[in-house]
Amino acid sequence: xKYIFYLILFILPATTFGxxxxxxxxxxxxxxxxxxxxxxxxxxxxxxxxxxxxLETDFMVGxxxxxxxxxxxxxxxxxxxxxxxxIKTNSDYSIVPFSIGPYLSYSFGSQFxxxxxxxxxxxxxxxxxxLRFGAYIGGRVxxxxxxxxxxxxxxxxxxxxxxxxxxxxxxxxxxSVSDIFTxxxxxxxxx
Amino acid sequence: MAGLILLVSAxxxxxPNQIILDSDEKDLTVKNxxxxxxxxxxxxxxxxxxxxxxxxxxxxxxxxxxKANSVKGLSFVIHGGxxxxxxxxxxxxxxxxxxxxxxxxxxxxxGNHDLLANGRKVYKKMYGxxxxxxxxGNYKFIMINTNSREYDFNGKxxxxxxxxxxxxxxxxxxxxxxxxxxxxxxxxxxxxxxxDYADLLATHPKVVLSLHAHTHSFLDKEYYNDxxxxxxxxxMLHRGFSLIKLWDNGxxxxxxxx
Numbered sequence: 001x002k003y004i005f006y007l008i009l010f011i012l013p014a015t016t017f018g019x020x021x022x023x024x025x026x027x028x029x030x031x032x033x034x035x036x037x038x039x040x041x042x043x044x045x046x047x048x049x050x051x052x053x054x055l056e057t058d059f060m061v062g063x064x065x066x067x068x069x070x071x072x073x074x075x076x077x078x079x080x081x082x083x084x085x086x087i088k089t090n091s092d093y094s095i096v097p098f099s100i101g102p103y104l105s106y107s108f109g110s111q112f113x114x115x116x117x118x119x120x121x122x123x124x125x126x127x128x129x130x131l132r133f134g135a136y137i138g139g140r141v142x143x144x145x146x147x148x149x150x151x152x153x154x155x156x157x158x159x160x161x162x163x164x165x166x167x168x169x170x171x172x173x174x175x176s177v178s179d180i181f182t183x184x185x186x187x188x189x190x191x
Numbered sequence: 192m193a194g195l196i197l198l199v200s201a202x203x204x205x206x207p208n209q210i211i212l213d214s215d216e217k218d219l220t221v222k223n224x225x226x227x228x229x230x231x232x233x234x235x236x237x238x239x240x241x242x243x244x245x246x247x248x249x250x251x252x253x254x255x256x257x258k259a260n261s262v263k264g265l266s267f268v269i270h271g272g273x274x275x276x277x278x279x280x281x282x283x284x285x286x287x288x289x290x291x292x293x294x295x296x297x298x299x300x301x302g303n304h305d306l307l308a309n310g311r312k313v314y315k316k317m318y319g320x321x322x323x324x325x326x327x328g329n330y331k332f333i334m335i336n337t338n339s340r341e342y343d344f345n346g347k348x349x350x351x352x353x354x355x356x357x358x359x360x361x362x363x364x365x366x367x368x369x370x371x372x373x374x375x376x377x378x379x380x381x382x383x384x385x386x387d388y389a390d391l392l393a394t395h396p397k398v399v400l401s402l403h404a405h406t407h408s409f410l411d412k413e414y415y416n417d418x419x420x421x422x423x424x425x426x427m428l429h430r431g432f433s434l435i436k437l438w439d440n441g442x443x444x445x446x447x448x449x
Contacts, residue, residue, distance in 0.1 A: 041205040064205045107206060
C-alpha cells in the first residue's frame with residue numbers, strides 16, 4: 001500500500017492549481033483509482049485528455065497483495081480509452097454509454113521475463129511473461145462539480161488479455177466469451 | 192450469500208499471475224491419492240491412462256475425457272505435464288475442471304510450461320510437491336520433475352539422489368515405474384544427467400518403465416538398449432493418449448486416438 005501513498009503525494013499538489021486554464025501542460029487532466037481489471041487489485045494513476053476529449057491515455061500503478069492474490073505483484077499499465085459518445089442527462093450528470101480501449105501491462109518480479117533468457121533457444125517461448133496486452137469495453141456515469149474538481153465519474157470495464165483471448169479463439173467449443181472477460185470498476189476525478 | 196460472494200469474486204481478476212484457488216482446487220495430489228488408494232487394486236490386471244500436454248487445448252482435452260470415460264476398469268489417469276501453456280492459474284483451473292469429469296481421480300507430473308511465470312507456485316498450491324511417489328497394487332510409481340531447462344541446467348533437476356532413494360526404498364519389492372515430463376534423451380533434459388538417469392534405472396531390476404510426455408508424439412522403445420522401456424505419449428493437440436495395462440510380471444501399452 002505504501003506506493004499508493006506516494007502516488008497521492010504526487011497527485012495532491014496538482015489539484016491545488018485550480019482552474020483548468022492555469023494548469024501547466026504536464027499536470028494531468030484526471031486521476032483514476034481502479035479495482036480489478038488484471039492490472040492490480042487496486043491501481044491508481046493519472047492521465048491526459050486528447051482527441052477532442054474523446055481519448056484518454058492513463059498511466060496506472062497497480063498492486064495485488066499476497067493475502068488476496070496469492071502473490072505480491074506490482075504492475076504498471078499504459079491504457080487508452082476511446083469514448084465516442086457522451087449523453088448529457090441534465091445539468092449535473094452525463095453518461096458515456098460505450099468506451100473501448102487497449103492496455104499494456106508490465107508485472108514486476110524475477111519470475112517474469114520480458115526477453116527470453118539465455119538458457120532457451122530462439123523462439124522457445126513466443127510470449128513475454130512480464131507483459132500482457134489487453135483490451136476492454138466499458139461505460140461511465142459522470143457528475144459535474146463546481147469548484148476545483150471539475151467532475152467525478154464512475155466507470156466499469158469488461159476486459160480480456162492476449163493469452164486468454166487466444167485460448168478462447170482456439171477453444172470456442174469448450175470456452176465461452178464469459179470465461180475470458182472480467183469486470184473492473186473505477187473512479188475518475190477530472191480537473 | 193456465500194454463493195453471491197463467490198459469483199461476484201469470479202467476475203474480477205486482479206492480475207493474470209494471481210493465484211486464487213477454491214478449496215477443491217488445492218492439494219489435489221494428496222486428495223486424489225487418497226481417493227485412488229481407497230479403492231482396492233485389481234487382483235489381476237490394473238489399468239490406467241497416461242496422457243499429457245493439455246496446454247491450451249481445452250476442446251481436445253474435453254474430448255479426451257469423454258473418450259477416457261468410455262474405457263472400462265481404470266484405476267486412475269496420469270497427466271504427464273504441461274497442464275498449462277502459459278503457467279497461469281486460470282489455465283490450471285480450466286484443465287482441472289475438465290480432468291475432474293473423469294470417472295477416476297487423476298495425478299500429475301509437472302511440465303516445463305507449468306513452471307513459467309507464477310506457474311511454479313500454482314502447481315505447488317494446486318497439486319503439491321513436484322517430486323513424489325506412491326504405491327498401488329504391485330507397483331510403485333515415482334513422479335519426478337525433469338524440466339532441467341527451466342532451472343537453467345543447474346545440475347539439480349532431475350534430483351537423482353532423491354530418485355535413487357525412492358528406487359531403493361522398496362521393501363515390498365514392487366515393480367517400479369518412473370514418470371516425468373521431459374524424457375532423458377530430449378534436449379530439455381540436463382545432458383550432464385542423462386546417462387546417470389538411464390544407468391540408475393537400468394541397474395535396478397525392479398524398474399520396468401520410464402514414462403514421459405513433452406515431445407507431442409508417441410515413442411516406444413528400449414532407448415538405451417539396457418532393458419528399460421521408454422514410452423512417450425503424445426499431446427492432446429494430436430488427439431492421442433495411452434492405455435497402460437499392468438499385471439504381476441508384464442505390461443502392455445496401447446496407443447489410443449480420440
